[in-house]
Structures are given as structure tokens and as C-alpha cells.
Amino acid sequence: MPRRYVQLDVFASRPGAGNPLAVVLDxxxxxxxxxxxxxxxxxxxxxxxxxxxxxxxATHRIRIFSPRREVPFAGHPSxxxxxxxxxxxxxAPREGFVVQDGIxxxxxxxxxxxxxxxTIAVRTPRARVQEIATxxxxxxxxxxxxxxxxxxxxxLMDGGRRWWLAELASETALRSATPNWDAIIALAxxxxxxxxxVYARSDDPVYHFAVRAFVGAPAQFEDAASGAANATLAAWxxxxxxxxxxxxxxxxxxxxxxxxxxxxxxxxxxxxxxxxSGGRAVAVVTxxxxxxx
Amino acid sequence: MPHRYLQLDVFAARAGTGxxxxxxxxxGPMDTATMQAxxxxxxxxxxxxxxxxxxxxxxxxxxxTPGSELPFAGHPSxxxxxxxxxxxxxxxxxxxxxxxxxxxxxxxxxxGDHANPRVxxxxxxxxxxxxxxxLAGLDAIAVPGQAAALWNNxxxxxxxxxxxxxxxxxxxxxxxxxxxxxxxxxxxxVAMFALEPEADHDVVVRxxxxxxxxxxPEDPVTGSANALVGALxxxxxxxxxxxxxxxxxxxxxxxxxxxxxxxxxxxGQVWIGGQVQQVIAGTLDW
Numbered sequence: 001m002p003r004r005y006v007q008l009d010v011f012a013s014r015p016g017a018g019n020p021l022a023v024v025l026d027x028x029x030x031x032x033x034x035x036x037x038x039x040x041x042x043x044x045x046x047x048x049x050x051x052x053x054x055x056x057x058a059t060h061r062i063r064i065f066s067p068r069r070e071v072p073f074a075g076h077p078s079x080x081x082x083x084x085x086x087x088x089x090x091x092a093p094r095e096g097f098v099v100q101d102g103i104x105x106x107x108x109x110x111x112x113x114x115x116x117x118x119t120i121a122v123r124t125p126r127a128r129v130q131e132i133a134t135x136x137x138x139x140x141x142x143x144x145x146x147x148x149x150x151x152x153x154x155x156l157m158d159g160g161r162r163w164w165l166a167e168l169a170s171e172t173a174l175r176s177a178t179p180n181w182d183a184i185i186a187l188a189x190x191x192x193x194x195x196x197x198v199y200a201r202s203d204d205p206v207y208h209f210a211v212r213a214f215v216g217a218p219a220q221f222e223d224a225a226s227g228a229a230n231a232t233l234a235a236w237x238x239x240x241x242x243x244x245x246x247x248x249x250x251x252x253x254x255x256x257x258x259x260x261x262x263x264x265x266x267x268x269x270x271x272x273x274x275x276x277s278g279g280r281a282v283a284v285v286t287x288x289x290x291x292x293x
Numbered sequence: 294m295p296h297r298y299l300q301l302d303v304f305a306a307r308a309g310t311g312x313x314x315x316x317x318x319x320x321g322p323m324d325t326a327t328m329q330a331x332x333x334x335x336x337x338x339x340x341x342x343x344x345x346x347x348x349x350x351x352x353x354x355x356x357x358t359p360g361s362e363l364p365f366a367g368h369p370s371x372x373x374x375x376x377x378x379x380x381x382x383x384x385x386x387x388x389x390x391x392x393x394x395x396x397x398x399x400x401x402x403x404x405g406d407h408a409n410p411r412v413x414x415x416x417x418x419x420x421x422x423x424x425x426x427x428l429a430g431l432d433a434i435a436v437p438g439q440a441a442a443l444w445n446n447x448x449x450x451x452x453x454x455x456x457x458x459x460x461x462x463x464x465x466x467x468x469x470x471x472x473x474x475x476x477x478x479x480x481x482x483v484a485m486f487a488l489e490p491e492a493d494h495d496v497v498v499r500x501x502x503x504x505x506x507x508x509x510p511e512d513p514v515t516g517s518a519n520a521l522v523g524a525l526x527x528x529x530x531x532x533x534x535x536x537x538x539x540x541x542x543x544x545x546x547x548x549x550x551x552x553x554x555x556x557x558x559x560x561g562q563v564w565i566g567g568q569v570q571q572v573i574a575g576t577l578d579w
Contacts, residue, residue, distance in 0.1 A: 005573055009334070015579050016334045037309045040548065041302070041572070043336045284334070285298055287575010291308050 003027065004088065005289035007044070010080040011225045011279040013206075013254075017262035018281070019225050021080035022047040025088055027063070029293055032070075038291055039065035046077040050085065058101035059091040073104035075227035075277060079120045082109045083281035086118065110268075110276055119266050121278025124231035127159030129239060140164065142183035143196050148173035150200065152240060157232035162193040163213075165236055167200065171210045174200040175258065179214045179222070188216030197229045199253075201244075207264060208244040208251040209233070224256035225263035227277040234267045234275040243269070296320065298577035299376060300337070303368045304514040304543075304567035310550040311570070312514040314372040315340035317577060318380075320355070325362070331579055332357035338509065339369045343382065350393035351383035358506075365396035365447050367516015367565050370414040374401040375569040378410045396447070402564065413556060413566030416517065419446040419524035427453050429470035431483065434460040441483075444521040446563075448481035450500070452525050458489035458497045462546060466511070472504035481505045484518035486541075488533060494542040494552060495533040498522055513544035514551030516565050523555040523563040532557060 004025035012018025022042040027035070027049035039047035044067075051061040062081050064071045071077075082098050085091045091098055093111040098120075100107045110121045133154045135144050140154055143164075150167030157163050164187060168174045177198060188195040195216035202210050211230060213223040223229070230253055237243045244251040249269030256263045268276045297318035305311025315335045320328065320342035332340040339358055346353040354373045356363045363369075374390060377383040383390050385403040392399045392414070402413040424440035426432065434455050435441070442452045451474070455461035464485070471483055482502030489497040500518040503510035512518070519541050526532045533539045537557040544551040556564040 005575065007335075016330050020334060020336070041309050041313060043313065282578075284579060285300075285573070285575055285577050287298065287573055289573050291572065 002288035002290045005287055006084040006283050007285035008080045008084060008281045008283050010076045010281045011263040011265055012282055013262045013264045015282055015284055019076045020044045021077055023081050023084040024049045024289060025084060025090065027051055034291060034293065035063060035065055040067045046074060048077045048081045050081060053101055057099060058106055059098040060085055061101040075122050078107060078109060078122055079278050080281045082120045087283060119278055119280055121266060121276035124228055124275045124277050125160040127157050127232040127235040130156040130158045130162060139187060139190055143180055143187045145180065147177055152242065155236055156191060156193060157236055159228055159232040161228060163197045163229050163232050164193055165197050165233055168198050171200045171202045174198055174210050174212060181220055184214050184216040185220060199233055206252060207254040210254045212258060222259045224259050224261035225265060227265060230265050230267055231275040231277045234269060238269055295576040295578045298575055299571060300573035301372045302570040302572050303372045304551040304553050305570045306552055306568055308570045308572050312368045312551060313337045314369055316372060316376050317342045319343065321345055328355060328357055333359045339366055341369045341373050346393050349391065350398055351390040352377045353393035356394060365394055365417060367414060367416060367520060368514060371412050371566055372569055374412040374414060375410060378403055378407055411566060413564040416520035416563045416565055417446045419444055419521050419563060429474045430467045434464055442525065443480065444525060446517055446520055448517045450481055450484040450518050450521055452521055453483060453485045455485050455487040458487040461485055461487045461497055461499060466501050468503040468510045471501050475504040484521060486522045493540065495539040496522065496541040498541045498543040499546065511547060513547050513549040514553060519553040519555055520563040520565050523557050527557040527561060
């Protein structure tokens with residue numbers, strides 16, 4: 001039986017610049033083995049499968065698979081799936097929210113705007129300051145050497161995963177920075193953190209900050225679009241009263257250009273102090289998927 | 294402007310067992326950089342783009358991996374011919390079509406029902422270049438005393454015959470040793486094969502290319518390597534099957550189960566083909 005299928009680019013400033021995601025819009029009848037096989041076959045970082053909601057307080061139910069295993073929760077697949085469902089007219093926001101049900105429980109997604117301007121955000125785990133350090137801290141010195149640092153001190157944030165955040169003096173300094181990978185790996189291992197997340201204020205008309213995420217452990221790579229790490233930055237900026245002067249604590253971040261991507265991530269802080277992280281998505285492939293049951 | 298788009302499973306008796314292929318229709322207005330960016334984003338082993346053919350050809354394609362353009366490749370050509378027939382881009386004459394790709398004009402054979410035809414493409418002529426004692430730890434399961442043979446039909450593969458199909462299926466290859474060998478010899482990879490007479494296939498093939506494709510160190514179903522296995526078996530006079538036709542099994546060790554139909558004709562030319570499953574059909578907006 002053919003099923004509705006969409007392949008989207010999530011957090012993309014233009015097609016091809018974001019995180020790809022496959023969505024099977026009507027997944028009823030597919031068993032776990034078939035979902036895993038499809039997620040392997042699409043060769044994308046994640047494939048989601050949509051089922052009808054089983055309770056009135058959710059708009060839809062999803063399962064998320066990487067090519068290797070089922071993932072209980074992930075931000076960009078949740079955002080992208082909600083975009084695909086709204087595009088197809090299969091769900092509608094209730095008072096500005098849709099509610100996804102899944103293995104990790106029910107999750108509200110905040111919907112702003114319509115059509116090509118629509119953005120969708122997930123609430124991120126509450127992040128807190130773990131430790132404020134100085135640039136000459138022996139654990140940090142090598143990782144920060146050669147970077148043109150900004151005014152705020154380096155800080156270890158904990159938002160489920162731990163990240164060292166460091167402000168750089170300018171967007172130019174950020175974009176031209178060369179990570180010292182050995183030092184970043186050592187820092188990640190010594191402090192049980194993901195690694196180093198650098199940020200700089202920007203004068204760009206579209207985004208307010210440019211960021212780069214250097215993951216030192218468990219693997220070593222520069223991440224193209226980091227929803228959770230950006231949320232810890234928002235919490236840190238709020239703590240220091242350093243958020244851009246925008247209504248609702250809303251601002252945009254540019255990430256990933258240095259690794260061939262060009263993501264735009266939107267952050268906002270609500271009245272309770274919770275950070276929401278999200279963005280747009282653009283459908284690239286729209287059609288039907290025919291997979292034997 | 295939206296393009297028609299298909300995602301096929303090639304060399305597959307059922308969806309999910311073969312080698313996926315992205316197919317973009319009406320790509321005449323697309324420039325090379327766009328095709329490359331799209332192939333990278335789709336992240337399939339290959340994506341093909343249909344273009345208006347020049348006189349003398351029935352259809353024209355360009356073939357891209359996520360990293361580069363290929364002049365010719367087997368599984369994209371099989372998928373292209375299948376698409377051309379099933380979606381009416383070309384009408385076979387006497388069971389034949391001429392494919393235009395960057396490597397030139399290539400004949401394609403079409404048989405069976407046009408709603409689900411069987412397709413075979415002629416592989417570029419195979420050349421035996423040199424021999425070498427098997428390296429990279431593969432000598433342990435190779436036929437004793439038999440050299441690894443370097444063959445080329447576009448890509449260059451070191452061909453190593455395994456002493457038994459069981460040993461080949463159970464092999465846990467040392468990818469870093471294979472990468473070192475193939476990089477040092479500027480070759481695509483190592484193709485291992487063994488006769489395995491079973492009901493639905495005759496030969497088992499595994500293709501290791503860790504130096505050429507770091508993210509895909511073992512290819513699930515490989516047209517070029519299978520064509521070289523056919524050429525080598527023909528040259529040695531050990532071709533299994535009937536009338537120069539046999540079926541190879543590849544990819545089971547990777548959770549796939551591809552079937553490649555190989556035929557060596559009277560001129561010693563190797564034709565490869567197989568079944569195609571259409572998994573995704575829709576439009577593509579870029």
C-alpha cells in the first residue's frame with residue numbers, strides 16, 4: 001500500500017543547507033522491523049513514522065529511527081515532522097501548539113506563523129550554569145588558545161548534555177577560528193562534556209548570533225545544527241541579561257557554514273523561563289512510498 | 294520548478310534488499326553544481342539526472358555520487374533504462390535502447406513486460422591488468438596459490454577468489470589494511486567472489502572499497518565488480534549457469550540481499566541486469 005512520504009530539509013536557510021529528514025505520514029501497518037529497514041534504506045540521519053494520536057491531548061504520535069536504531073526523542077525530527085503534517089493539512093495547531101506523542105511521552109511544539117514563514121520550536125530541558133571559569137583555567141587554556149575571546153567568561157552549562165561555551169569577539173573571528181581538536185577532546189574527556197561551543201554577536205539582518213559547536217567526545221566533529229547546545233547558550237545569555245533586545249527573548253542563530261551547511265535556528269524564552277529551539281523546514285521530495293508489509 | 298522524482302531499489306527482488314538510486318526527471322535546466330548538491334543532500338550511493346539526448350541516443354543521464362560525477366556506473370544505468378521504459382521516456386526497438394552518459398553511448402537490452410521490464414546494460418569492456426599475491430589479510434581465505442588479479446572496466450578492482458562461499462560470507466575484513474592496499478595501488482577496491490550453487494544464485498560476491506568510499510567501506514551491490522567477476526570467470530573457462538547466464542548474490546552480510554543477473558555474450562562482452570523496485574514516487578523541489 002503506497003503511503004504519503006516527504007523528505008524535508010530542517011533548519012535550512014536554503015534547500016540543502018539544513019538537516020535532512022524523511023517522514024512517512026501514514027505509518028499504520030508497518031512493524032518495527034519494516035520501520036528500521038526503511039530508515040536504513042533512506043540513508044538519512046533520521047526517518048520518522050506518523051501514527052494517529054491515541055489520546056485527545058495529542059495531535060499525532062511519532063516514532064523516530066536512525067539507520068541503526070530507534071531514537072526515543074530528537075529535536076530536529078520532531079520539528080520537521082510537525083512541519084510535514086501541517087503542510088499536508090493532517091493536523092492543526094490548538095492555541096499555537098501541536099502536541100506530539102511518542103516513546104519519550106507527550107511533547108508540545110510551538111507553532112509560529114504560516115506557510116513558508118512558519119517556524120516550529122520544541123521546549124528544551126532546563127539548562128543551568130555548572131561552572132564559570134576564566135580563559136587561563138588549565139583545563140581550558142589549550143582549547144581557547146589563539147581564539148579572539150569576547151567579554152563574557154567561559155562557562156560550563158548543563159542542559160542534559162554539558163557544553164563549554166565561550167564568547168568570541170566578532171563573527172569574523174568565529175568564522176575563521178581553527179579548532180584545536182586535541183585540546184577540545186582532552187577538555188571534553190576531562191570535564192565529561194560534549195566539547196566547546198563558541199558564539200559571537202552578529203550584525204547580519206537575519207540572525208543575531210553566529211555559533212560553532214566542536215564536539216570532542218564521544219566522536220570528534222563540528223556539528224552543523226545543534227538545537228540543545230544553542231538552548232544552553234540562550235539560558236546563559238538570559239542569566240547574564242545579555243539576550244539580544246528582541247520581544248519575547250526571541251533571536252536567531254547561524255550555524256554550520258564552516259562544514260558545508262547553513263542552518264538558521266530560532267531561540268525564544270517564555271514567561272516561565274523555558275527555552276524553545278526550532279526553525280523552518282522546506283519540503284524537497286513529496287510523494288508516495290511503496291514498501292512491502 | 295518541481296521535477297518528477299523517483300527513488301528506486303535496483304538489483305532487488307523486493308524493496309529494501311538492493312541498491313537505492315535517486316532519479317530526477319527533466320534536469321536539462323539544472324547546472325552541474327546543483328546536481329552535485331542535490332546528490333549530496335539525498336545521500337544515496339548514486340543519483341541520476343535525465344537530460345535531453347543527442348541524436349543517436351534514446352535517453353541521456355548524468356550520474357552523481359554524494360561526492361563526484363561518474364562517467365558510467367552499472368546500477369544507475371540499470372535503473373535509468375528501467376525508468377525510461379516504465380515511464381515512457383523511450384520506446385525500445387527490437388528489445389534495445391541506446392543510453393547516453395558521460396562515458397559515451399551504451400546499448401541496453403530490454404525484455405519482458407514494459408510495466409516491469411527486465412533490463413541489462415553492457416558493461417565497458419573488461420581488461421586484465423596485472424597480478425599480485427593477495428594482501429590485506431585476504432590470503433587466509435583466498436584460493437591457495439591463486440594471485441589477486443587487477444581488472445578494470447572503468448573502475449579498477451582487485452579480484453580475489455575465496456576458497457569457499459562460507460568463508461567469504463563469514464569474512465570480517467580488515468578495512469584499514471584493504472584501504473592501505475587499494476590506496477597504494479590507486480584502485481577502487483577489492484572484489485571477492487566464490488561459487489555458491491544454490492536455487493536462486495550461482496555466485497557470491499563481496500566488494501570492499503574503504504579507500505574509495507570511507508563511509509561505505511563495503512558496497513551492498515556493485516555492478517562494475519560483478520561485471521568483472523563475469524569477465525574473469527569467462528576468461529578462466531569456469532562460467533557457471535547456462536548460456537553464459539548466471540545470478541550473483543551480494544549484500545547479505547550488510548542486511549541486504551541483492552541479485553545481479555550476469556550474462557557473457559559470444560563476443561565476451563558482459564551484460565549486467567536485475568530487478569528494479571520503485572519505492573518512492575513524487576516530485577522534487579530544489
